[in-house]
Amino acid sequence: MIKLGTTYKDKITGFAGVATGFVQYISGCNQALIQPRCSEDGAMRESQWFDQQRLDEVLCVPVVELDNGATPGCDRAAPRR
Numbered sequence: 001m002i003k004l005g006t007t008y009k010d011k012i013t014g015f016a017g018v019a020t021g022f023v024q025y026i027s028g029c030n031q032a033l034i035q036p037r038c039s040e041d042g043a044m045r046e047s048q049w050f051d052q053q054r055l056d057e058v059l060c061v062p063v064v065e066l067d068n069g070a071t072p073g074c075d076r077a078a079p080r081r
Contacts, residue, residue, distance in 0.1 A: 002032040002052055007061040010034070011054050018064050019055075020047065023078045031079060049079045 002008070002022045009016040021033030032055060035047040 002030070002055070003057075003063070005064040005066070007058040008032065008034055008050075008055040009058050010050050011056055015048060015050070016058060017047070021078070023049075 002019050004019050004022060007016065007018050015034060015036065017034040017036035019032045020035045022030070024030045030052040031049045032052060033047050033049055034055070036045045039045055
């Protein structure tokens with residue numbers, strides 16, 4: 001199971017970042033939204049959806065914890081099939 005706030009790396013592309021969203025489908029093709037760090041010049045990079053089984057947890061990076069009780073909301077809409 002994907003743990004939000006944890007850093008993951010895609011086994012195929014090497015894309016890495018923090019899991020900021022997770023969707024479960026009745027078909028079992030669950031996906032996580034991975035938000036990478038900013039580029040060297042500080043520009044935001046776009047988050048991407050990955051199938052859960054493609055992701056490996058990066059253990060050396062601390063888990064991000066946010067107190068968003070007052071302002072809940074999605075980062076990016078879930079993917080459409």
